[in-house]
Amino acid sequence: MSFLRMSFAVLCLGVACGCTSTNTSNTARTAVEQLLISNAVDQALDRIDFRPFAGQPVFIQEKYVDCVDKSYVVASLRHRVMNAGGRIVDAADDATVVLELRSGSVGTNTSESFIGVPEVALPGMMTLPEIQLLTRTYQTGTAKLGLVAYDAQSKEVLGSGGISLAQSDDSNWFVAGVGPFQSGSVRSEVKRKNSERAQKFTPSRLPDSVAFQPPAPAADTQEGGAVQFTSGEQPAQ
Numbered sequence: 001m002s003f004l005r006m007s008f009a010v011l012c013l014g015v016a017c018g019c020t021s022t023n024t025s026n027t028a029r030t031a032v033e034q035l036l037i038s039n040a041v042d043q044a045l046d047r048i049d050f051r052p053f054a055g056q057p058v059f060i061q062e063k064y065v066d067c068v069d070k071s072y073v074v075a076s077l078r079h080r081v082m083n084a085g086g087r088i089v090d091a092a093d094d095a096t097v098v099l100e101l102r103s104g105s106v107g108t109n110t111s112e113s114f115i116g117v118p119e120v121a122l123p124g125m126m127t128l129p130e131i132q133l134l135t136r137t138y139q140t141g142t143a144k145l146g147l148v149a150y151d152a153q154s155k156e157v158l159g160s161g162g163i164s165l166a167q168s169d170d171s172n173w174f175v176a177g178v179g180p181f182q183s184g185s186v187r188s189e190v191k192r193k194n195s196e197r198a199q200k201f202t203p204s205r206l207p208d209s210v211a212f213q214p215p216a217p218a219a220d221t222q223e224g225g226a227v228q229f230t231s232g233e234q235p236a237q
Contacts, residue, residue, distance in 0.1 A: 033139075033141075035186045035189070035190070036139060036140065036141025036168050037068065037141045037168075039141060039186055040106075040167055040168045041072060041166075044164040044166040045076055047164050048080070050080050050083075051084045054085030055085055056096050057088075058097045059091065059092045060099050064100065067105075067106035068106055074101065077101055092152050096152055097158065098150055098152050099149050100149070102146040103146075104145065104146060105144040106142070106144070109139065109142070110138070111137075111138050111139075114134060116130065116131045116133040116134070117133075118130055132174070133176055134174070134176075135179075136171065137172045138170075139171075142165075143165070143166050144163060146161070170185075
């Protein structure tokens with residue numbers, strides 16, 4: 001086959017290949033980027049046992065947290081402490097435990113690779129376009145969080161504390177421009193959340209369904225005695 005015929009065949013193949021772009025967002029950041037970070041944060045916090053704080057007033061010290069999505073990181077920590085039985089207070093003076101949080105890394109990385117033919121400049125003005133037969137876009141979200149707890153009064157360290165590191169990922173494959181064919185922890189999480197039913201709560205993870213309990217029944221005092229009313233009841237007139 002002559003060089004001209006080979007060039008023409010490659011050009012036809014390039015025209016036949018599809019072209020797809022998924023990096024589109026109507027918000028400042030794509031949903032995938034936000035899911036990568038929140039997924040990694042959740043995984044990192046899920047590996048920490050907060051049960052020793054049960055029944056204790058806990059103050060969350062967050063001044064050493066400097067990262068993207070700080071509000072989600074701090075709120076997720078607060079939720080887990082409360083879920084383990086701890087009581088969050090707004091000042092260290094009201095606490096018996098100070099839980100100090102720091103961020104080592106909270107962010108995303110993206111890498112792209114392809115199998116195909118790079119752009120070829122031919123003699124003269126003609127240039128053969130780049131042909132990507134197999135393309136992969138790979139994104140990761142990483143969360144490295146450090147925690148140390150100490151007694152609010154004596155300042156003595158309560159255990160050694162430590163660092164929790166987790167990573168989420170999202171992979172998109174394109175075959176001749178057709179795709180994406182997705183895989184990774186983000187896709188698995190979304191698919192699982194969309195398909196599974198509410199499961200029984202386990203202490204190591206947040207429940208998949210949101211449920212709350214009402215406060216203790218309100219009490220009223222009548223003629224020196226305490227009268228309690230359950231939800232929906234009204235005091236006698």
